[in-house]
Amino acid sequence: MKNGLRIIAVSIALCSSVAFGASNISAKKAIDGANAAYKQVAKETSYQWTVAVGAIKAAKKAFDKGNFTEAEALAAKAMKLVEATKLQAKIESETWQMRVPK
């Protein structure tokens, strides 16, 4: 009985650590990806949104606290904001002159 409980406890611990590790890796990957994309867009276009920076920072903070699911979600949000920044830069490069009074 005692051995059975030990086996169950060890199994749970192993399973959770595997799940924990996977989440850790994917969260880190998501944060690094968002960060790299942010820097690339900033370098290429000079467009930078404060909210994208805020989302990346919040993702890092959640990661440091061990909240990997939250960290990954925030990194995904940051990535969407970076993509929107890039799209804004593209649209504006083609349309800003429409605002110049003639």
Place this chain on the structure above:
Amino acid sequence: MKTIIQHLAFGLLGLSVSVTAVAGPEEDRKAFQNFYENRFPDTPVNDYQNGVYSILPSAREQWQSIEEFPPYELSVEAGEKLFHSKFANGKSLADCFGSNGAVREKYPHWDKARGMVVTMERAINECREANAEKPYGLKKGKIADVSAYMSFNSRGQKVNVVIPSDDSRALAAYEDGKEHFYTKRGQLNFACADCHMYTAGALYRADTTSPGLGHATSWPVFRSKWQEMGTLHRRFGGCHKNIRANPFKAQGSEYSNLEYFVSYMSNGLEFNGPAARK
């Protein structure tokens, strides 16, 4: 053959249209000022130097009463002391800018040797550095005090920004500033022109947006929100934060070129800084 000539003729016609479509700085300035004249027909052009109060009669009286005991007065006094303080080498800012620093009309200007726009705040710090002194901070504090003193002594001078025709880089800097002014940025997707041209005078929350014409005349400014003085580049940064865009570095090329453009648009108006603003 006839077809070829027709094609050439259409091509040349198209070229002439595209050439005339690209306006030079002077055409830009006239169109810019005309825009405000049409939008606010009751405001004389010279009054735009008073910022939002030129189009907001309800707040003008209150602002005028503030100007009777101006909150920037202490800054002007502090700036005067700093301006005449001796550097370690015995010189002072007066050696760079004359006895009272009344040189506002010379800035911003194009520095051909370095290929860049030089603002008055940059020139103040360059004077210090040339005399082996540390530069001031770029957005508030001593830089704003010295700028306030020099601007105060320059009141009445007219904005007269020149874009030298013999240096294409000057026009490029102007065009860069122009693009910045009309380009939407930040998550809120605003251009300078959105707030300060097309919706100038509208309420954004509790604040009325000022017209872009005259934007560069009254700096540095004591803002009630800041409860202290700040430079134009500080305000540029604040605007960018408001629209959720990362601000650029004060005195960097982005804001210096923007100042170059905005100042050029106000050519002919009087410098009347420092000023009090909400």
